[in-house]
């Protein structure tokens with residue numbers, strides 16, 4: 001539940017609006033048209049309401065950049081530890097502890113306005129830039145990008161799902177664009193749906209401009225793109241949500257779920273090598289993402305599951321999937337391996 005407060009000449013109009021933030025909608029705006037200093041009671045009342053409207057994050061004026069200096073050393077340390085312990089070869093316990101530390105930081109609401117969090121993200125994207133042009137000789141190399149974005153490189157192709165530049169809210173203070181060579185590397189971009197945490201018009205134009213393909217339709221027949229077979233399924237969401245089943249030229253089957261809301265709505269597909277699963281899949285709100293993820297994994301039994309849609313910073317905290325959920329589900333009883341990755345990390349998958 002959120003509050004929208006509109007003040008016209010000292011008249012407070014308070015509208016309480018249920019918001020489907022889960023669906024990637026923009027949070028409500030606290031719109032203050034004119035302050036009437038003569039009517040201090042109404043103004044004081046409004047301020048109290050603003051204080052309790054903990055979900056409201058935007059005003060008509062840009063908020064100042066809140067630099068949480070306390071995090072600076074931590075962010076540098078987290079990045080260095082992740083670099084020292086990459087997904088393929090790092091110490092699992094150290095990785096889990098490090099990603100849980102990142103989880104704690106991103107679970108503080110103000111961290112999304114922290115310059116240090118932004119710098120961490122930018123540095124991790126620079127890491128992707130340094131790696132993306134390196135040839136892949138076997139299997140898949142999978143980069144975890146922002147939100148539910150992934151880039152996958154094989155010996156033959158480089159393709160991406162739901163790639164966007166960054167958290168939209170950062171654009172209020174500073175613009176961030178993915179490094180040019182990362183964008184130029186993408187031959188095909190698959191877009192699950194047009195919510196802004198999955199769909200980035202500027203990025204789409206850039207990919208088309210360099211000759212890349214963007215798939216954001218739902219054909220009945222399989223597509224054959226650069227030697228890959230692509231089956232497009234529909235999931236359950238409040239707008240049309242595509243679930244892409246991509247079979248690469250070197251024989252790996254990848255399923256990206258977009259914002260599909262339930263395990264039941266997943267197409268029953270066998271022999272999935274990599275499931276890129278939205279970690280908030282909560283059976284349309286009837287349970288928690290942990291149970292939903294378990295249900296999805298037990299239904300599809302992929303060889304590997306990589307969770308996405310974690311800490312999408314536009315979503316209020318209680319609606320944001322956390323890294324810890326994906327560690328909790330990995331209790332040894334699952335039929336699949338689970339690889340939790342932070343922004344910019346990459347993982348090599350071979351058969």
Ligand SMILES: [Zn+2]
Pocket residue numbers: 022023024193195237259
């Ligand atoms: Zn969505």
Ligand SMILES: [Zn+2]
Pocket residue numbers: 022023024195197198259309
């Ligand atoms: Zn989403």
